Amino acid sequence: MAGEPGAWSLLVRAARFTGRTLRGEWHAVVVDPVRRLAHRGLSGLLLAFVAASGVILFHDLAQHPAGATWVRRLGGVTADLPLWLSLLRTPVSLYVPALDLPVWAGITQLFLAFALAELVLGRARTLAIAYVTTLAGTLTARLMIELGPGRWGIGLPAEYGAVLDTGPSAAVVGLFTYLAVVRRAPVVFTLTGGSMVWESIAVPNLAGREHLVAVSAAIALALLRGRRLRLPYARRNRAGSMPAPAVPSRLPVPAPRASPVLPTDSTRARQCDGFRTSTGARTP
Template sequence: MTADRHLDRLRPAAARLARFTGRTLRGEWHAIVVDPVRQLARRGLSGLLLAFVAAFGVIFFHDIAQHPAGAVWVTRLGGVKADLPLWLSLLRTPVSLYVPALDLPVWAGITQLFLAFALAELTLGRSRTLAIAYATTLAGTLVARLMIAIGPGWSGLGLPAACGQVLDTGPSAAVVGLFTYLSVIRRAPVVFTLTGGSMVWESIAVPNLAGREHLIAVGSAVVLGLLHGRRAQLRALGRSLLPTRTPGPSPTAPTAPTAPTAPTAPTAPQASPVLPVTASATVPAPASPHPTPGRTPMTSLER
């Protein structure tokens, strides 16, 4: 009886878990696969422009790097290291998105790169896809420089100075960042586990520079995903944090404003003072019988 009672108690919980898992997988399938496929059917191959450019860019730089002279130019254009000056690293970071890592299989990396940019472009648009890819890659590069500057120690946070001569992860940080960002804004735990979770496990199992950069890319993508759609709230928060400017005293002391007076009852119109009106002012004076000096009166014959 005891075992039957335990089974009776576990059955509702197992049923709820199964329903929750089914709803989650169905929603994730529609958000990650069905919606991008509909966008692709509506926009055509133009919706995969960034994915094709990224894939062909990696293939191009990979082919050039097979020759000694080409490898030198690829390193000069897109090779980012922590021991380089900061301005040079920032200048090479956009090109580093197309420079494949030397210790990773290029064709597997191209497949992941194409899929990440394709899903992101169809879901987010081109401008936001480029912004997320660049932001996550740049975050990994800058924080890795900070870890190397700290040095070994600090509870495993710092890295030895020898890591400053290792090339960064290339496009893999952008791939991880895009997948993580999509999984956060689309509520896709399976995709997050396969991408961000695997990078976390990699950074723990193999504590090298690439693992740290991937972990930083995952963290920055999570933060950006949580801030997605909160532009109005961020603006309101920024305005509230800014100090309010109170008007200071002007150079010349302003006159005190007069208090408004209470309205008075209308008074009767006062009669204007009557001025003495002369006959010459109101009624034309009759012709004087006396002749005007300088003029002689006319006789009846002259008239």
């Protein structure tokens, strides 16, 4: 039939595009980080080891009544706390695992997220993204509770103010989402964002909403990446070197003038001609 060659060509193009996309994502998410790990060694996984060790430590402490009290005092963040106390506990909450989730599965995801982010983005940006996405979820939860139940479709009852924060899961979701956007990894983005949407629909709770906020914050940070203020003194080339200083133009050299003491060129020429003439006259 006449439509079969066109449909076959469309399928071939779709298959080639899918293959190029998956190959590019494989190199961006797996091959490149592994090369960087081979170059930097285990020092490139410092944040991942610290995060996993912190979660294991707080999980072991929470198994005892006294330890659980201290874990809650140090890293337990709820919406009914004063804002300054929530901000003070938020960095520690990155290491406090949720008690209703399997800890070892969470540790694996946490280690992988921090490892990939540290190898690709660096330590400073990894910590910044983890903290900002977690803080965005925490502050949005407070706003939802302040709005009241059912208001604007996002308000929550006051009872949610006593629910613990998501812990490190919001940071994990934020890091995976940020990496998926900046590294152009649609599969990772779909798995991360799609699972969060499914979680918020299947289990409509505070944690699901905070995860969606973390995904949105990570997308916004990724889209804003690379944009800098265009200041005259901040313009540099892509290699990062400062522009070469401008070579000053040569000063104009004034034309030589006749000296009042020394003879000019025409005078010197007449004297030389007279000397040759007088010399030639004396020659026999």
